Amino acid sequence: MKVAVLGATKGMGRALARAMAARGDALFLLGRDPAELAKSGQDLAARGAKGVGHAPCDLETPETFAPGLAAAETALGGLDAVVVTAGLFATQDALEADPRLLGRVLDADFTGTILFCEEARKRLLARGGGTLCVFSSVAGERGRKPVALYGAAKAGLSTYLEALDHRYREAGLKTVCVKPGFVRTSMTAGLPEPPFAGDPEGVAATVLRAIDRGTPVVYAPPIWALVMLVIRLLPRFVMRKVKF
Amino acid sequence: MTKLLSGWGRIGVPGREILSEDLERITKGAVLSRGLGRSYGDSSLPPPGTLDVVATPLADRILAFDPASGRIRAEAGLSLRELHRVFMPQGFFTPVSPGTKFVTLGGMVAADVHGKSHHSTGCFGGHVHRLKMRVADGRIVECGPDLETDLFRATVGGMGLTGHVLEVDFTLARIPSPWILGEGERIHDIDAFILALKEAGKTWPFTVGWIDCLSSGSAMGRGILTRGRWATADEAPDAFPREPRPLTVPFVFPEAALSRASVRAFNALYYRQPLGRRGIRHPDQFWYPLDQILHWNRIYGRRGFTQYQCVLPESAGIDAARRFLELLTSKGGASFLCVIKDCGPEGQGLLSFPKRGISIALDMAVRDDTQAIVDALNERVIAEGGRVYLAKDTFTRPEHFRAMEPRLPEFQRIRRLWDPEGRLKSAQSVRLFGDKP
Ligand SMILES: Cc1cc2nc3c(=O)[nH]c(=O)nc-3n(C[C@H](O)[C@H](O)[C@H](O)COP(=O)(O)OP(=O)(O)OC[C@H]3O[C@@H](n4cnc5c(N)ncnc54)[C@H](O)[C@@H]3O)c2cc1C
Ligand SMILES: NC(=O)c1ccc[n+]([C@@H]2O[C@H](COP(=O)([O-])OP(=O)(O)OC[C@H]3O[C@@H](n4cnc5c(N)ncnc54)[C@H](OP(=O)(O)O)[C@@H]3O)[C@@H](O)[C@H]2O)c1
Numbered sequence: 001m002k003v004a005v006l007g008a009t010k011g012m013g014r015a016l017a018r019a020m021a022a023r024g025d026a027l028f029l030l031g032r033d034p035a036e037l038a039k040s041g042q043d044l045a046a047r048g049a050k051g052v053g054h055a056p057c058d059l060e061t062p063e064t065f066a067p068g069l070a071a072a073e074t075a076l077g078g079l080d081a082v083v084v085t086a087g088l089f090a091t092q093d094a095l096e097a098d099p100r101l102l103g104r105v106l107d108a109d110f111t112g113t114i115l116f117c118e119e120a121r122k123r124l125l126a127r128g129g130g131t132l133c134v135f136s137s138v139a140g141e142r143g144r145k146p147v148a149l150y151g152a153a154k155a156g157l158s159t160y161l162e163a164l165d166h167r168y169r170e171a172g173l174k175t176v177c178v179k180p181g182f183v184r185t186s187m188t189a190g191l192p193e194p195p196f197a198g199d200p201e202g203v204a205a206t207v208l209r210a211i212d213r214g215t216p217v218v219y220a221p222p223i224w225a226l227v228m229l230v231i232r233l234l235p236r237f238v239m240r241k242v243k244f
Numbered sequence: 245m246t247k248l249l250s251g252w253g254r255i256g257v258p259g260r261e262i263l264s265e266d267l268e269r270i271t272k273g274a275v276l277s278r279g280l281g282r283s284y285g286d287s288s289l290p291p292p293g294t295l296d297v298v299a300t301p302l303a304d305r306i307l308a309f310d311p312a313s314g315r316i317r318a319e320a321g322l323s324l325r326e327l328h329r330v331f332m333p334q335g336f337f338t339p340v341s342p343g344t345k346f347v348t349l350g351g352m353v354a355a356d357v358h359g360k361s362h363h364s365t366g367c368f369g370g371h372v373h374r375l376k377m378r379v380a381d382g383r384i385v386e387c388g389p390d391l392e393t394d395l396f397r398a399t400v401g402g403m404g405l406t407g408h409v410l411e412v413d414f415t416l417a418r419i420p421s422p423w424i425l426g427e428g429e430r431i432h433d434i435d436a437f438i439l440a441l442k443e444a445g446k447t448w449p450f451t452v453g454w455i456d457c458l459s460s461g462s463a464m465g466r467g468i469l470t471r472g473r474w475a476t477a478d479e480a481p482d483a484f485p486r487e488p489r490p491l492t493v494p495f496v497f498p499e500a501a502l503s504r505a506s507v508r509a510f511n512a513l514y515y516r517q518p519l520g521r522r523g524i525r526h527p528d529q530f531w532y533p534l535d536q537i538l539h540w541n542r543i544y545g546r547r548g549f550t551q552y553q554c555v556l557p558e559s560a561g562i563d564a565a566r567r568f569l570e571l572l573t574s575k576g577g578a579s580f581l582c583v584i585k586d587c588g589p590e591g592q593g594l595l596s597f598p599k600r601g602i603s604i605a606l607d608m609a610v611r612d613d614t615q616a617i618v619d620a621l622n623e624r625v626i627a628e629g630g631r632v633y634l635a636k637d638t639f640t641r642p643e644h645f646r647a648m649e650p651r652l653p654e655f656q657r658i659r660r661l662w663d664p665e666g667r668l669k670s671a672q673s674v675r676l677f678g679d680k681p
Contacts, residue, residue, distance in 0.1 A: 009265070014265070039307055042308060186263055186264045190260075
């Protein structure tokens, strides 16, 4: 498989790219920092990926999207899948206290991600199809106290990804929307850990299976599908009382 | 309530791990780095008054690898488990392995770890070419056996006190197959054990002994000696060894579970186990038997435990081990993990633990008399000209440490050159090296 990954330098993106490298997929890395991309490329090459190239691409700078994806297509000599794990997170308190930070998070996780997906969608469709796998979040499933703002951006993103799947699956574009629960990465380091926390390696295995099968929505770790089912069913007066 | 951080012995101090893939960022101004926390005592814990320590495990990228020579450069948080997952299928293994794969490269450098192969391959530091470090004044420097030699010698075995290791450049060992050819032998007493260990070391690259340190009299130090080497491609099964699925200890055991009687029963059973003839062993079973049970440190109960590991030098004579075990049994230090290893020559690290002789390691649940037992054992070890292993230590007193470590002033001199203001420290360095908290 020929895959462009936005966000492979850290966290779940790093783990997913490694799982792809281990089975010999060809990878092209997109991200903010060329030096970091080069190091991650080395790591993936040592783990079996074939010739890992990279190009700059920043979710907060939409002008980088088309050139980044074009570079990936050229270097890979094709494109079967585009993966977006990149995203920005901050706690509700931090976001409420700092409108500039809030602007950045909404911009990166909603506007930036969707603009990037639109560019990827066009390119994949022009090739006759492919897979677009994007990391949203369980935070977008229900309006909840600790993730009112971050969750709003992810809710918008999830809705977009669902519609994309409905609209273009027939034309050959498979959209995979990943909804991680709590996963131990540097994004969540220092936060109190809820039950059912997962690790990036486990998530990577789950997501890789979903990509291969073209599963439209995947919760990772899978138990979060059940957790969110319960949370979606809770009446509003309960949601107003609970802390989560 | 402040959170507690602890080493493998589960004796906690207030502390917090700062985790990130970006070590260069989080090591700025930090007092200490920590890997996977597999050192037993307080070497990876913050000094009193400080909470934050850098945790490296997310910084785990392989940055360069040359399949022709086996030379590799990787970030300090890379674990041995991951290293082997990637490189064993390609025919490489760490040149030196401790008894667990849940350690990081940084931790292996800082403790200058040794293993079943010390008599044949020495300590890990002997295989390192370069370290990239953040030192106390904030600079990033490279050192190695031929570059900033003092810094290198003080860092290898220096328990994190000379700077934060960011990257490690070393050479992997080439292996003919991923399987081990091993054999076990029952040995009836301690003197015979040491002779057998030294004899085995002449022809076998990997040796280790388990001894029953509760039996006394003529059976004192009876145990099982294990010898091994990598199986040749002809001897090895065709299949690649799959990593076994570990069990887990789900909760902290009550104190009473590990009474002297239960340890005695365990040891007697272990000694009589069927040995199995010479044959092919799974590499995980040979190298990492304890890793088959996750969180096994919970069996020692709420108060935690310590490992006492010392080296008894060759100069003390073959009787030194018997004298040590006699003292141990008279003090009632019960342990079902008592490991004996053959040590080759001292490594280049200024505080590196092994020296020619034998090493004895035993686990003890913390009790009211633990301090007294450790004190008594330390006095014995000092009299024999030996020393203890900092990566395991929790209870040694500073005066005992100074008495067993004539290399300490030289280490401190180099440390002060690189860190005149004493910024880098740990709970252990405050306890043992006289650092101010
Ligand atoms: C079951 C078991 C078996 C073991 N068997 C052996 C054995 O056979 N031989 C042996 O030698 N040891 C053995 N050990 C001990 C273990 O190998 C060492 O304690 C090792 O240092 C642990 O590595 P870690 O990554 O967990 O480091 P930690 O325990 O987290 O830290 C250990 C020390 O390394 C320092 N450190 C860690 N990372 C860095 C860094 N990046 N930069 C600077 N300093 C750093 C810390 O400050 C600390 O002083 C064993 C431990 C266990 C639990
Ligand atoms: N961890 C969780 O519990 C959790 C739960 C639900 C959803 N999620 C979502 O899952 C995804 C992955 O999370 P993670 O925990 O793996 O995150 P992470 O460890 O913080 O990694 C984030 C990745 O995104 C990249 N990135 C951040 N901002 C970017 C930008 N503006 N442009 C380009 N790349 C950027 C980072 O690259 P740099 O190297 O440049 O920093 C990094 O590679 C995110 O979308 C997150 O919102 C996570």
